[in-house]
Amino acid sequence: MAWKVSLADIDFGVEEEEAVLRVVRSRWLSMGEETQCFEAEFAEFIGAKHTLAVTNATAALHLACIAANINPGDEVIVPSLTFVATANAVRYVGGVPIFADIESEDWLTISPTSIEKCISEKTRAIIVVHYAGYACDMPAIMEIAKKHNLIVIEDSAHTIGSELNGKKLGTWGHIGCYSFFSNKNMTTGEGGMLATNDDDLAGRLKVLRSHGMTSLSWDRHKGHAWTYDVVDLGYNYRIDEIRSAIGRVQLKKVGGFNQRREKLTHLYREMLSELVPEIKVPFQAGRGTSCYHIMPVLLPAGTNRFDFMEGMKAEGIQTSIHYPPIHHFKNYQDQPEFLRVDLALTETIGAREITLPLYPMMKDGDVEIVVTAIQNQIAKLK
Ligand SMILES: Cc1ncc(COP(=O)(O)O)c(C=O)c1O
Numbered sequence: 001m002a003w004k005v006s007l008a009d010i011d012f013g014v015e016e017e018e019a020v021l022r023v024v025r026s027r028w029l030s031m032g033e034e035t036q037c038f039e040a041e042f043a044e045f046i047g048a049k050h051t052l053a054v055t056n057a058t059a060a061l062h063l064a065c066i067a068a069n070i071n072p073g074d075e076v077i078v079p080s081l082t083f084v085a086t087a088n089a090v091r092y093v094g095g096v097p098i099f100a101d102i103e104s105e106d107w108l109t110i111s112p113t114s115i116e117k118c119i120s121e122k123t124r125a126i127i128v129v130h131y132a133g134y135a136c137d138m139p140a141i142m143e144i145a146k147k148h149n150l151i152v153i154e155d156s157a158h159t160i161g162s163e164l165n166g167k168k169l170g171t172w173g174h175i176g177c178y179s180f181f182s183n184k185n186m187t188t189g190e191g192g193m194l195a196t197n198d199d200d201l202a203g204r205l206k207v208l209r210s211h212g213m214t215s216l217s218w219d220r221h222k223g224h225a226w227t228y229d230v231v232d233l234g235y236n237y238r239i240d241e242i243r244s245a246i247g248r249v250q251l252k253k254v255g256g257f258n259q260r261r262e263k264l265t266h267l268y269r270e271m272l273s274e275l276v277p278e279i280k281v282p283f284q285a286g287r288g289t290s291c292y293h294i295m296p297v298l299l300p301a302g303t304n305r306f307d308f309m310e311g312m313k314a315e316g317i318q319t320s321i322h323y324p325p326i327h328h329f330k331n332y333q334d335q336p337e338f339l340r341v342d343l344a345l346t347e348t349i350g351a352r353e354i355t356l357p358l359y360p361m362m363k364d365g366d367v368e369i370v371v372t373a374i375q376n377q378i379a380k381l382k
Contacts, residue, residue: 004316005366008183009359011257012246019245031210031238032218038244039193041251045161046168048176048195050202053244054209057157057179057192059237061089061127064175064194067204068151070095074124079110080325081346082129086155087326087338090127098123099327101343103137105298106282108349112140117341119144125151128173132296132322133185135164135288138172145173153177156195160185161258161291169288170195175205180243185257185291186250188243208234254291260360261292264367268295268356271371276378280352295358296322298349300378305354308377315373320355 023034035053043051054060070076072094078087080099087097100114108131115126126145128136145152152173159169160178170176175198180191194209196202210216212234215225272279280298283290299308305321312319325346326332327339356370 001313001318002316003318005318005357005362005370006359007318007320007355007357009361010182010187011253011360015249016246019249020242023241023245026241028218028221028241030218030240031216031244032221032241034241034244034248035239038239038247038251041248042178042193043195045251046171046176046195048168048171049197050195050199052194052202052205052209053239053247054192054194054237055239056181056190057155057177058085058089059235060177060179060192060194061085061153061155062092063205063208063235063237064153064177065089065093065095065125066208067175067201068125068153070124073122075118075120075122076124077110077115077118077126078326079129079131079346080327080343081108081131081323081350082155082326083157083323084326084329085157086127086129087332095124096122097326097338098340099338099343099346101341102131102345102349104345105280105349106284107134107286108132108282108296108353109134109136110141111345112137112144114341115141115144119148120340123148123150125153127153127155129155129157130159130162130169132283133158133162133291133293134283134286135162135169135290137287138164138169142172151175157181157184158293159291160254160293162288164288171197174198175201180247180250185261185293186247186254188239188247188250191239191243191247204232207232209237210234211236257360258291260362261358262290264358264362264364265292265295267364267367268358268371271367272297272374275371276375278378279374292358294322295356296353297356298352299354301348301352303352303381305351307381309354311377311380312373315376317370317373318357321353322355323350325350
């Protein structure tokens with residue numbers, strides 16, 4: 001479909017092309033110097049002691065659950081209003097995801113009050129999601145985790161550049177998991193990064209990323225090792241050099257991308273409040289500095305969301321839903337043990353949310369086109 005305004009778009013230029021060529025010509029394609037540099041540069045960007053590049057954020061979440069010692073039957077508290085990978089990672093290791101509600105219709109991140117209600121003697125960890133790039137209440141969540149001796153994993157797929165109290169999101173908890181999927185604030189196509197300040201966790205994650213092996217092909221290529229031992233049940237979640245090289249270029253650009261996303265978000269907010277005040281825009285006042293990953297808005301209660309999205313499509317505007325709550329999915333439905341607390345806000349807000357186009361190359365005029373289309377649809381559906 002040729003959209004007039006698509007939901008997301010990448011911003012690649014000659015620098016990314018040159019990075020790919022550099023790797024192809026170097027003749028070393030899997031984890032090597034590019035990956036080491038990417039990890040070091042990303043560590044500096046987020047202010048973390050250790051970073052490990054991986055195939056994607058789902059792999060990062062899986063390894064984080066293993067390193068957090070989530071064993072079969074252990075409970076991990078997660079939001080339901082997130083991408084399914086957040087909860088799937090818990091199930092990969094036999095853990096039980098327990099769904100917590102969100103804070104309010106103004107702030108769609110996991111609620112500390114709801115987290116507390118989910119805790120049982122089987123709870124081992126909390127996975128928070130900084131929805132759309134906006135910060136969860138990390139001081140409150142870290143306090144709860146400390147009180148109950150829980151590991152905190154940050155699903156930071158949306159948060160490349162977001163901060164809270166001067167500290168990058170993804171570095172508040174024990175392990176942060178970032179995504180470089182193609183719709184993210186910086187992309188390598190597929191790709192992800194683990195971050196931690198804990199030396200022991202970093203050591204375990206590093207070994208788990210590559211089959212549990214004590215040395216890599218790169219080490220042997222460099223003459224640093226002749227053989228290896230296998231000390232853990234690991235996986236092949238390694239990134240390749242082409243992605244790392246693209247990641248290094250994108251990392252240099254992401255600050256500028258985020259500034260543009262911020263401007264566009266403010267323009268949306270101004271135009272929506274002036275022209276279509278029926279549309280509610282969450283995350284307007286609150287904590288932290290966002291990287292403005294996506295532009296979620298809430299339709300008036302009772303609006304037929306699919307009619308609305310169809311109407312937007314007819315005007316050439318792509319919209320999306322973030323997210324169908326996980327506990328509604330077929331693969332999650334007949335698992336009553338995942339549901340312990342009331343998810344009233346997840347239900348009502350989840351049913352009203354739509355996501356509007358947002359990407360750095362969008363023009364101010366595109367925002368006007370989207371807002372005019374929203375005005376038309378609201379008038380039609382009244
Ligand atoms: C909140 C959230 N968690 C996890 C993921 C999984 O990321 P990846 O596609 O890199 O595996 C995504 C990707 O869209 C996401 O949005």
